Amino acid sequence: MTDDRRHPIFARIYPRLDAASARAGGGAHRDELLAGVRGRVLEVGAGHGANFAHYGEGVTEVVAIEPEPRLRARAVASAASAPVPVAVRAGVAEHLDLEDASFDVAVVSLVLCSVRHPAEALAELRRVLRPGGELRYYEHVRGETPGMVRFQKYTDVFWPYLAAGCHVSRPTGAWIARSGFTVRHERRFEFPDSRFPNPAAPHVIGVAVRE
Template structure:
């Protein structure tokens, strides 16, 4: 049984993502994955857009994706990846991985759309070894009250057209509250300041022992 289905969004997202790559997201993904080593779990891999950005220091990527159409595309992308990638059906809230099995976890524009972001982060912490890294690239709730009001208004319809994506999740706060020590983070607007999903954070957190 398919765990998540967003057939319309799954057809559109690769085109949207390609436009984002051309506008600068490709550089963001390079920054996100720079220096990653060892065994990696990628949570919500979508159609596998990150795969080409993994450095050769990665020994294996286990990519989790619940949406069947996106997962099929990810399987195709895995065959062209520069590192070994295995695509697995699963959800962020119940990751198919053993405790402390991974050196690095990657979330990339996914914690906005999982059903329970706090549960997902607990699962990420569970499957990471002590001291393991969480690399995150997420759009988040804005820091300005006026922009947050704008996000809340748009958020009435946004999840319906964007595969369940929520505009007002303070994912950066949730990461710190989930047992991670944030070592670096960069805040920026992308692709344009007025876009409701433009507030982003990109960084590295480490699982506390």
């Protein structure tokens, strides 16, 4: 199985979209996601390295996994100026070539919407975390109203083909809670603010613990 998942058009566009998101408040969300993170960290789906600048001094090492080659190359460049040591590797979330119980924290941000097999990815994240280790997650998720859920399900007919496999209707928070993690806390919110319906607006930031 190759560790590459190629999405060349999306990989060119996404850093620009993320920069706009950061200006609208996404950077503050990444700060919230990573606040207080310490020890050895695994980040899966690191993209172009948008999280790297937000890690604090308590982090001893970040191992960043990214399957898209163009984004991975940009992550390598971002790692060079990160405030903590970052090693960027190829890989996919469902098959992590890493030892059991070898990380203190695992981080996923805007990732579980697009992995091909979320249950397998969550099982792998749990496997590589030490007992008591944290899963930090920042994801867009299924909405809480019937109207939004219907809108998201219709959108998912075509959205994954435009956005590198991203699905807007996944109940990611519920999947985490059923995957051997205990959710310590999470915050749901709509982002970005808009007068128009946005199927990707429902978000969650949370912390779950591997028991």
